[in-house]
Amino acid sequence: MRTIPWTRPFMQVDVFSARPFSGNPVAVVLDGTGVSDVQMQTLARWTNLSETTFVLPPTTDEADYLLRIFTPQAELPFAGHPTLGSARAWLEAGGTPRRAGRIVQECAAGLVAIRHQGELAFAAPPRIRDGALDDAYLERITAAFGIRRERVLAHQWVDNGPGWAVVELATAREVLDLEPDLSFIPDAMVGAIGAHPAGGEYRYEMRTFAPAVGVLEDPACGSMSAGVAQWLTASGAAPAAYRVSQGSRVGRDASIAVAAEADGTVWVGGDTTVLIRGTVTL
Known part of the structure; x- marks a missing residue:
């Protein structure tokens, strides 16, 4: 017997291009509560996009929501265009940030700040590995x-x-x-x-x-x-x-904006456009 609703709100967002269908699409399930890991991976494999995401309630008061990110084969701790596209979908669905002008996303990589004044932009998380390749x-x-x-x-x-x-x-x-x-x-x-x-x-x-x-x-x-x-x-x-x-x-015709602040924080942003709205059956 199913323990979750048959349908969930769904959007598909074009990221990093002002011209529709020219950026990188991300599929966003706006209510991932109760969806199993297997169901999440199965949907991501079926959409066959670079990433499919699931929005969930945050586990910390510092965050506005928790995001899980899946490629067709695996879950990622963080990814950039899904972060921006999911933030756009969350806002379009009526999400209200705790702090005006800034969304905080929780994901496996930690907390990620997202500015939403003009183009959406995320603050680059710390690198977990750097240095020259062997x-x-x-x-x-x-x-x-x-x-x-x-x-x-x-x-x-x-x-x-x-x-x-x-x-x-x-x-x-x-x-x-x-x-x-x-x-x-x-x-x-x-x-x-x-x-x-x-x-x-x-x-x-x-x-x-x-x-x-x-x-x-x-x-x-x-x-x-x-x-x-x-x-x-x-x-x-x-x-x-x-x-x-x-x-x-x-x-495609993607345009990615980069801006580094004096304190070393790097912001990465671009256009985000919701092109598909509806529900998905899980």
Whole structure:
């Protein structure tokens, strides 16, 4: 016998693009109370999006809600575009933050602040792993990307929960031209960034690949953007504010805004648009 209602409120939100159907969609179940882990993973596998989320009551008075985040294959402690998309869905469903202008999301990675004045933006959580990649892993990545080691300008762990590593190439064009063979790195969560020519709208082009959790190429990735921004702004390699473009190789047009404050807090934001409203049967 079922112990939960047949239907739950549901929204699908396009994240990181002002043009509908051009960003990264996230499926949001707005009442995950009583939904089992198996049901959550089953729905995430069926939606076949990068992530599907479930909004639950918080376990601490500091948070506005608890969010669980699933890829088609696994649960993540944190992810960027699901954080923004779920916040947008929660607000559209009538959610009221405890503090005006700021939402606090509880997730497995801890508490994440989200500003909702203009574009939604989340405060990047602390990295749980940083520093240069070891030679063996870097060799696997360059083999998968089909490039020589000498083309990598810099590399770094930028892991804030999902397990991200990144390599920096000289240009955005080099990033866009990659034709990765992910069979070399089936357990990876890895990205590549490269600079656009000076004076344009975007500072970097980024691509992210997550075969470890069943996502071959992500159309737009907030968590990777957050970890990369913490690395590059702290080292002085990037300005305090810039934009990242992502998704053109998979037919999307994502724009990710990054801003680092004087205290080191990095905010990652972008457009969020609810495109589907209804219910989902569980």
